[in-house]
Amino acid sequence: MEIIQVVGLGLVATFLILVIKEQKPVFAFLLAAFVGIMIFISLAGKIAEVIGVLQNLAAQARVNNLFLETILKIIGIAYIAEFGAQVTRDAGQGSIASKIELTGKILIMVMAIPIITVIIETVVQILPA
Template identity: 70%
Template structure:
């Protein structure tokens, strides 16, 4: 049912954007951006539930929460960078969108360093001397 609501909002916004675009392109862009934000806000509750479930699983399985939080931050960076790049693409700025995506990838790489370090240390411990 929720997906039907999201698609309905998206379709309605698309029709409105197409109608408004001919007369007021700036309003059409703002409407498209606002629609994306509304859909994201609609999903925050679901995202929060998933995060709490993953934290509970990590605690029950004695996984260091630092790693889980880092992975969740990485996923958040990926989603935010993608959303930002799509909004900028909608405005016709492909070059800036590419820079946003590059920045997201670099930030993800930086945040992944502690996890990669632990994986490499674990592999080295497993290797025979």
């Protein structure tokens, strides 16, 4: 049911943006950004539920919290970078959007280093000397 509300809001906003864009392009962009942020905020509760389930599963599987936290941070970086890049593209700034995406990818690589290190150490221990 929530998807119907989100799609409805998106369609109404799109119609308003198309009408406003002719006269006030700045307001059209602000409306698009505002609606995007509202949709993102409306998902906060669902995101919290998913994180809770993942934390419970990790605790049951006795997975190190460092791994789960790192993976959740990586997912967060990916979503935030994508959202920022889309808003920036909507404003006609594809160049800046590309830089946002690049920054997100680099931050993800940096965040993944501890996990990659543990995987490599584990593989080295398994291999015969």
